[in-house]
Amino acid sequence: MYKTIREVHEAYDTKKTTPLELTRHYFSEIKKSKHNAFITICEDRATKQAELQTHELNTKYSGKVPRQEKPLFGIPIGIKDVLTMDGVRTTCGSKMLDNYIPPYTATAVEKLENAGAISLGKLNMDEFAMGSSNENSAYGSVIHPTHPDRVPGGSSGGSGTAVAAGLCFAALGTDTGGSIRLPASFCGIVGMKPTYGRISRYGQIAFASSLDQIGPMTKTVEDAALLCQVMAGQDAYDSTTSDAPVEDWQKAVREVENTPTAKGYKIGVPQEYFIDGIHPEVRKAIENTIQVLKSQGAEIVPISLPHTQYAVATYYVIAVSEASSNLSRFDGVRFGVRPPQAMEAKNPVEFYKKVRANFGPEVKQRIILGTFALSSGYFDAYYRRASQVRRLMRQDFENAFKEVDLIVSPVCPTTAFKLGEKSKDPLQMYLSDIFTIPASLAGLPSMSVPVAKDSEGLSIGIHLIAPRFHETVLFKMAGIIEKVTP
Ligand code: GLN
Numbered sequence: 001m002y003k004t005i006r007e008v009h010e011a012y013d014t015k016k017t018t019p020l021e022l023t024r025h026y027f028s029e030i031k032k033s034k035h036n037a038f039i040t041i042c043e044d045r046a047t048k049q050a051e052l053q054t055h056e057l058n059t060k061y062s063g064k065v066p067r068q069e070k071p072l073f074g075i076p077i078g079i080k081d082v083l084t085m086d087g088v089r090t091t092c093g094s095k096m097l098d099n100y101i102p103p104y105t106a107t108a109v110e111k112l113e114n115a116g117a118i119s120l121g122k123l124n125m126d127e128f129a130m131g132s133s134n135e136n137s138a139y140g141s142v143i144h145p146t147h148p149d150r151v152p153g154g155s156s157g158g159s160g161t162a163v164a165a166g167l168c169f170a171a172l173g174t175d176t177g178g179s180i181r182l183p184a185s186f187c188g189i190v191g192m193k194p195t196y197g198r199i200s201r202y203g204q205i206a207f208a209s210s211l212d213q214i215g216p217m218t219k220t221v222e223d224a225a226l227l228c229q230v231m232a233g234q235d236a237y238d239s240t241t242s243d244a245p246v247e248d249w250q251k252a253v254r255e256v257e258n259t260p261t262a263k264g265y266k267i268g269v270p271q272e273y274f275i276d277g278i279h280p281e282v283r284k285a286i287e288n289t290i291q292v293l294k295s296q297g298a299e300i301v302p303i304s305l306p307h308t309q310y311a312v313a314t315y316y317v318i319a320v321s322e323a324s325s326n327l328s329r330f331d332g333v334r335f336g337v338r339p340p341q342a343m344e345a346k347n348p349v350e351f352y353k354k355v356r357a358n359f360g361p362e363v364k365q366r367i368i369l370g371t372f373a374l375s376s377g378y379f380d381a382y383y384r385r386a387s388q389v390r391r392l393m394r395q396d397f398e399n400a401f402k403e404v405d406l407i408v409s410p411v412c413p414t415t416a417f418k419l420g421e422k423s424k425d426p427l428q429m430y431l432s433d434i435f436t437i438p439a440s441l442a443g444l445p446s447m448s449v450p451v452a453k454d455s456e457g458l459s460i461g462i463h464l465i466a467p468r469f470h471e472t473v474l475f476k477m478a479g480i481i482e483k484v485t486p
Helices: 005-013 019-032 043-058 107-114 157-164 181-187 221-231 249-258 280-295 308-329 340-344 348-356 361-374 380-400 426-431 437-441 471-484
Strands: 038-041 076-080 118-123 170-175 190-193 213-218 266-270 299-303 406-410 446-453 459-465
Touching: 005 221, 019 038, 019 043, 019 076, 019 118, 038 157, 043 118, 076 157, 107 118, 107 170, 107 221, 118 157, 157 170, 157 181, 157 213, 170 181, 170 190, 170 221, 181 190, 181 446, 181 459, 190 221, 190 471, 213 221, 221 249, 221 471, 249 471, 266 280, 280 299, 280 406, 280 446, 280 459, 280 471, 308 361, 308 380, 308 426, 308 437, 340 348, 361 380, 380 437, 406 471, 446 471, 459 471
Parallel strands: 076 118, 076 170, 266 299, 266 406
Antiparallel strands: 038 118, 170 213, 190 213, 190 446, 406 459, 446 459
């Protein structure tokens, strides 16, 4: 199979395959697969698009892929089921939206499709993107791509597995506290969370609006860069998007892959991220990669991010608070399935109870926690305090970035854990996000790149964090790591 989008386009140019043939190949793989990665497939919609492109390739484009105009021409992708597509069922991994057919398409998806990508279907995920293992989906757990007894990571577990298991060429994930980076690390692929404000959230069903970001999950750094640059940019439908210039990140990656030199770059290694709980093989893999960067000319600088110890607590106050507010729209009146029993309710409270029984246990727990944290009398002690600590954490990064260009760490203290291993213990589960959460709280671009496998053959990713809107350095260093890692 083809490794990069570039290879697919060369294959189209030389008539080795066609968009229709490639699309059919993926549907046949999806149907054979036992990973439970897709919740909904759009076979008719995708096949029609692939037929049209195959026809256009031979006629309108005289056999040559129109790379400038359509950089993702004929690339079959999967979309995390938190993103809306006009006329396509969008469940967000929840029974609450089991029959929801949105009337509009998320900006990020629209931009990819306008660039020629073919959406194959909607990928499984933790309910409302709450989780680290994909065990919280109302549509069943997703199975790890190579180790069936393991989780793929969450909440974009369907995306991680689908790309790694060859069920789509690339995928979209979303990341609030690590949900792109963690499954990318567990599944052995590249996952990138851009700067907060880089990519429009219009059409992304909100979990925690001050943290949520959409990003690419791909086999290579170059393809992540390409998808990111297609999706990035200001959008009138999302007032938090930035007009920061979008660079040619794909070109930046190709350049460093030709000459993988990190000379002149300073790379920070935060002492707080190398704690006792890290699996020794994960620690070793990250230390080896730091050596690799050093041998390519980078200067390695020990740094400190002193408020790291508060990250998980801070995140879980802010995320659940925002979630409790965002999820209030699922009341069976504005949004949400209204079960028949609800219509027999004698009063509004009983009605809401029957409707909200559609939520799974993790979502209910978070709504209750968030409602509590925001309630009068507790707001100052929890939400306000968490917001203050968040600012201190942001400051930690600002200080660090006065000295270094990039920060590296593990993505997660462990490799993919066993199905059921942590699902009974929320605190253990929440600790999986310890290294990814700080960059989310600070709104920084960050990324997971596969660097090694442990003795059981499970993937290990390295985590890279760059200053706000410095995606270029992130992609460059990721490109070097990908190129020179054995
Ligand atoms: N695992 C974290 C949580 O459960 C992050 C989820 C995410 O990034 N969407 O909240």
